[in-house]
Amino acid sequence: MAAGPSPEHATLIRKLETIATISSDDKQALADLPLRVKVFAPDADLLREDQPATECCLIVEGFVCRYKVLGAGQRQILSLHLPGDIPDLMSLYFDTMDHSLAAFTRGRAAFIPHGAIRSVTDRFPNLAAAMWRDTLIDASIAREWLAGVGRRTAHERIAHLICEVFVRSRALGLADAQTFTLPITQAELGDATGLSTVHVNRVLQDLRRDELVTWRGQAIAVLDWERLCLAGDFDPAYLHLLDDFVSESPARGAVRSRLLD
Amino acid sequence: MAAGPSPEHATLIRKLETIATISSDDKQALADLPLRVKVFAPDADLLREDQPATECCLIVEGFVCRYKVLGAGQRQILSLHLPGDIPDLMSLYFDTMDHSLAAFTRGRAAFIPHGAIRSVTDRFPNLAAAMWRDTLIDASIAREWLAGVGRRTAHERIAHLICEVFVRSRALGLADAQTFTLPITQAELGDATGLSTVHVNRVLQDLRRDELVTWRGQAIAVLDWERLCLAGDFDPAYLHLLDDFVSESPARGAVRSRLLD
DNA sequence: CGTGTTATTGACCAACATCAAACTTAGTGG
DNA sequence: CCACTAAGTTTGATGTTGGTCAATAACACG
Numbered sequence: 397m398a399a400g401p402s403p404e405h406a407t408l409i410r411k412l413e414t415i416a417t418i419s420s421d422d423k424q425a426l427a428d429l430p431l432r433v434k435v436f437a438p439d440a441d442l443l444r445e446d447q448p449a450t451e452c453c454l455i456v457e458g459f460v461c462r463y464k465v466l467g468a469g470q471r472q473i474l475s476l477h478l479p480g481d482i483p484d485l486m487s488l489y490f491d492t493m494d495h496s497l498a499a500f501t502r503g504r505a506a507f508i509p510h511g512a513i514r515s516v517t518d519r520f521p522n523l524a525a526a527m528w529r530d531t532l533i534d535a536s537i538a539r540e541w542l543a544g545v546g547r548r549t550a551h552e553r554i555a556h557l558i559c560e561v562f563v564r565s566r567a568l569g570l571a572d573a574q575t576f577t578l579p580i581t582q583a584e585l586g587d588a589t590g591l592s593t594v595h596v597n598r599v600l601q602d603l604r605r606d607e608l609v610t611w612r613g614q615a616i617a618v619l620d621w622e623r624l625c626l627a628g629d630f631d632p633a634y635l636h637l638l639d640d641f642v643s644e645s646p647a648r649g650a651v652r653s654r655l656l657d
Numbered sequence: 658m659a660a661g662p663s664p665e666h667a668t669l670i671r672k673l674e675t676i677a678t679i680s681s682d683d684k685q686a687l688a689d690l691p692l693r694v695k696v697f698a699p700d701a702d703l704l705r706e707d708q709p710a711t712e713c714c715l716i717v718e719g720f721v722c723r724y725k726v727l728g729a730g731q732r733q734i735l736s737l738h739l740p741g742d743i744p745d746l747m748s749l750y751f752d753t754m755d756h757s758l759a760a761f762t763r764g765r766a767a768f769i770p771h772g773a774i775r776s777v778t779d780r781f782p783n784l785a786a787a788m789w790r791d792t793l794i795d796a797s798i799a800r801e802w803l804a805g806v807g808r809r810t811a812h813e814r815i816a817h818l819i820c821e822v823f824v825r826s827r828a829l830g831l832a833d834a835q836t837f838t839l840p841i842t843q844a845e846l847g848d849a850t851g852l853s854t855v856h857v858n859r860v861l862q863d864l865r866r867d868e869l870v871t872w873r874g875q876a877i878a879v880l881d882w883e884r885l886c887l888a889g890d891f892d893p894a895y896l897h898l899l900d901d902f903v904s905e906s907p908a909r910g911a912v913r914s915r916l917l918d
Numbered sequence: 919c920g921t922g923t924t925a926t927t928g929a930c931c932a933a934c935a936t937c938a939a940a941c942t943t944a945g946t947g948g
Numbered sequence: 949c950c951a952c953t954a955a956g957t958t959t960g961a962t963g964t965t966g967g968t969c970a971a972t973a974a975c976a977c978g
């Protein structure tokens with residue numbers, strides 16, 4: 397007789413299940429979380445730097461990013477977020493955000509009061525652990541991006557980003573065997589990788605010419621996963637997904653053997 | 658009659674007090690944490706990527722960094738760590754590390770069993786919160802570095818890094834009003850900022866010529882904090898230090914007013 | 919002292935940025 | 949269904965930041 401979780405709750409549960417084991421009690425607790433759903437438009441700011449928060453923002457549908465605007469006006473995109481993510485979970489412990497949150501697409505967000513989350517983490521240590529782990533993975537992704545922007549070439553950075561979104565989309569069941577959606581412009585891709593729009597464009601042409609990917613509109617087709625991983629120096633270990641959710645990538649073995657020198 | 662905490666425990670307590678309010682019960686619990694002290698040598702790897710861990714590593718003395726080695730052998734330093742930091746706290750929730758930990762200097766680390774930390778966080782929610790907050794700040798610093806490496810000039814990146822270490826050192830009581838120690842070589846500074854050694858050298862010469870800093874051996878003197886913050890586009894907000902521990906920087910107001918446009 | 923590490927310099931080069939214009943595509947309203 | 953528009957993509961020409969290579973100078977330390 398019990399109705400299943402709402403689509404919003406289900407999205408959160410599905411995401412958490414990709415990174416931690418969630419019991420049915422846990423699921424019930426999540427399903428009982430109060431939330432306020434809001435539709436957002438493309439380019440809308442869901443959250444602005446320096447703002448205090450009393451709720452967390454669960455992405456239910458759509459594609460979202462964190463970004464920072466630096467002194468001279470340059471923008472850097474700090475992370476990408478898919479349905480199930482709570483990009484501002486840290487607001488539970490911070491007085492003010494140190495970055496903003498923007499939508500690439502139309503979508504829906506569910507706002508959950510801090511108090512409700514605290515209550516759940518207090519009563520369900522396993523969920524607290526899962527959420528803490530989620531924020532740690534988030535940090536791990538930031539470090540991987542940092543390494544890429546610091547030391548990888550433009551080609552590697554872009555290939556790497558495509559690999560990451562592909563693996564994350566697949567884990568959430570949002571992609572089929574070789575196709576997924578990356579609804580961002582080349583300018584935005586530049587802001588995410590620390591490159592200029594023009595250069596992004598040229599690199600994408602190379603990736604297409606080399607028959608690694610196809611990019612029509614917002615649909616990306618991975619033509620050769622193995623070579624794409626190599627081109628992007630991609631190893632999904634940093635995503636810390638549970639084994640069932642990792643699409644095996646060839647780069648992995650390559651990295652392992654490098655470390656044994 | 659109770660002996661105070663050991664120097665190792667005191668270091669941890671002092672650090673946590675810069676980011677959260679710690680009760681005396683909390684302190685007692687921390688002081689009871691079992692730990693195994695180990696001296697390390699300069700350039701020693703405290704922890705290697707891909708290794709599983711059963712302990713966390715508290716830096717008690719010395720200067721340490723996280724780093725990653727990428728496919729083509731380039732190294733990127735991901736973060737810097739001062740006494741009181743537990744750079745591998747995430748190993749509590751990860752099976753394997755996705756990066757390594759290396760010492761710049763001689764120093765001491767205290768290894769604390771995962772079980773002991775879990776027991777403390779289970780029994781003292783306030784300490785769990787403080788530690789979670791610590792990992793969130795860690796992530797926030799990674800994002801700030803990401804923004805810098807992605808979008809700031811070489812001069813800005815280096816000035817910014819100097820500002821950061823200065824503020825963090827002061828918060829821990831490791832620096833006086835204008836002097837602190839940054840025991841790293843120019844090559845390492847390059848690995849941290851995504852620059853070449855040669856270019857780091859030239860930028861440092863500029864910073865000295867402009868009379869922003871002095872760098873003799875490992876001692877840095879900040880000659881003009883205000884202009885250094887400006888040069889580094891530095892705003893300490895992302896460090897999320899408690900108010901008492903923030904050395905006020907002029908960039909802060911500047912950033913605020915920029916945001917009001 | 920000698921030896922290894924770190925810092926500095928100069929010459930040259932490449933990756934990527936900038937600027938500006940043209941082209942394509944996707945909407946929108948008539 | 950066709951113009952019209954705005955956003956996004958592509959191209960070419962040119963500039964600059966910062967990389968690479970290689971040599972020398974300055975230290976630090978046993």
